[in-house]
Amino acid sequence: MNLPIDRIGDFRYQRFRARRPALHDGVDPHRHRVAIVGGGPVGLAVALGLANWGVASMVAEADDTVCVGSRATCISRRSLEIIDRLGALPAFLAKGLAWTGGRSFYKTDEVFRFEMPSHPDQRLPPMINLEQYYIEQYLVDAVARRNAAEPGTIDLRWGTTVEALRIGADGIGTDGIRADVGDDDGRYVIDADWLVACDGGQSLVRRTLGLPLIGTGYEGRYVIIDIHLPSTHPTERRAWFDPPWNPGSTVLMHRQPDDIWRIDYQLRAGEDTETALQPENVERFVQSHLDAIGEGHLPWRTVWTSIYRAGAMTLESYRHGRVLFAGNAAHALPIFGVRGLNSGFDDADNLAWKLALVVRGAAPDTLLDSYSSERIAAFHINAENAMRSTEFMSPPSRGFELLREAALSLAGRHRDVAALINPRQTDAVGYQASPLSTASADPDGIAPGRLLPDFPLVPHGHFTERLGPAFLFVAFCRDPATASRWVDAIAQAAIRALPVRGLIVAAPDADWAATAALPPDWSLIHALPAAVAGHSGNAAMLYLLRPDGHVAARWTAGGGDAGAGAGDAGAGAVDAGDTAAATAPVAATPAAIAAALMHAAGHAARRDSETETRR
């Protein structure tokens, strides 16, 4: 694996040449709004997300091509929704292998079967498998399409390494970042307003700033082997615990595109890493495993191997002045439950709209503190779930070893005990304590901080396709009168610099003649009554969604009653943690809506008279 490879399976590696601008005294004369360190999936997702908001960026990627090996192969439904908004979904769905569940074996018995939440009404599968080199290539392709449409939007510099950072120094004051970068032709200097570190687990930016990752590391080590195997077994997650052909071990197997199969297995204590990866040992291990599962007659060859060590660690903050951290540069998560890259896509999705608003002058830079606090809260939820999986897959002590064997050996006959074997695959995380949420006393519907679940539209399409680079008001309505009252209130609440769109969601049989006069940023869409009721309970409900799809605020039609005036507006914008303050529903008055919108964009709660004058 030392020589540059040119293909894996059907995938062909393109090599990209480093490109640098004409320099002035060794300095890139263009001061970048945003410099992104690392052109992996998270860095590219940040760049594409910023581009959706019209914000240009420069991406420095040390390598001259996409990654080798399958790495983060499982992409969740939530990540696919994000990838859709980045303009790359069709390629992912065309190549990726969708799957919905898996099976676990103890010795030779199947003892557990799981299904991830999935419904025919959903437009996306709960998970697809796609090797990371495809993930990166499809994002690179999306960058090329974006640049073709709007030249110069994403300045992707291959073979370019950030070698040193000078933050807030040397002629550009404390308002920016100066970095020494190197390519084949030598060093030069770049200046940027903001720097986003997406440079992975060994992040140079993180080390340069001397920032430690804190958390728990595990001793358990896993070997990852990708093999080419022309098997027709369906796409599912299979786990073998203590198989007789490899006693004491735990083995995972996943199907990937191009007949490439991913095998992960745990090294036993004392087993040497290098020895395990020697070709004859890999050969013996894989052949014995394939023999045992009835596929030993198929020709196979190794295409990639790696070692993985479990750990759940995070930076204490993902924002350090004008430097922001995302993906593995910010945190490490155990692979079990596939929260690594999937949480990286959520980081990128959370960061892009906030950084874009700050760069455009539409939000205070403190909005970026909410990126850090929300994603660190998500890390802890992800880590908690990943730890449960990891404790099972890679028991950290004698007690966990003993109870795992107890649970596995009971699981076949005791379905409740079998639940302990569930691999707890990643699911969308809500921001329950978000500082951007406006507290709500309404018990129905989807609470602030959570994602509004997807639902099918009538006659076709899905709700999540309607998210874009704007705040989105979604009105689940029973009658046109309520809808037009809300549309009017939102029009009055408009805040310059904060783009807003609106959707009215109604049952197909409703009489909507009055809505012919909808403003240009509004659309009327139809959904089945069950979907309308599922999102709004018994009353009509208005949501304010952030550009990443999380609920920022909600109002019911009867909230505060028709007579409630602007005097109630201030009560809407309270700290989400301060739920005691949200004792009574607040009416969706123009003032209340403006306050919630300003709050969601990181502006401190203000009186409505000031909202129009704030940028």
Added chain:
Amino acid sequence: MSTTAANTPIDSTSPLSAPARDRLYAELAQAITTAGEHREALLLARLALLLFERLGDEAAARIAIAEALQDLPEPSLSAI
């Protein structure tokens, strides 16, 4: 031995009758003996997981775990 908070007797409200308790004691003892020394820990771990499900009460189970760990002696009478 002095009476401290750590070993204050705890009043039980167990619905088990004295004969039933005696029978279960003997039955589990037989099961541990049948399992043999090399499997006794696994047997007791399985038993605990099954009893959690039967009990269906997280707080009660956690109290029982804590009670089992409290003042756990070095095996003397049962040393292997």
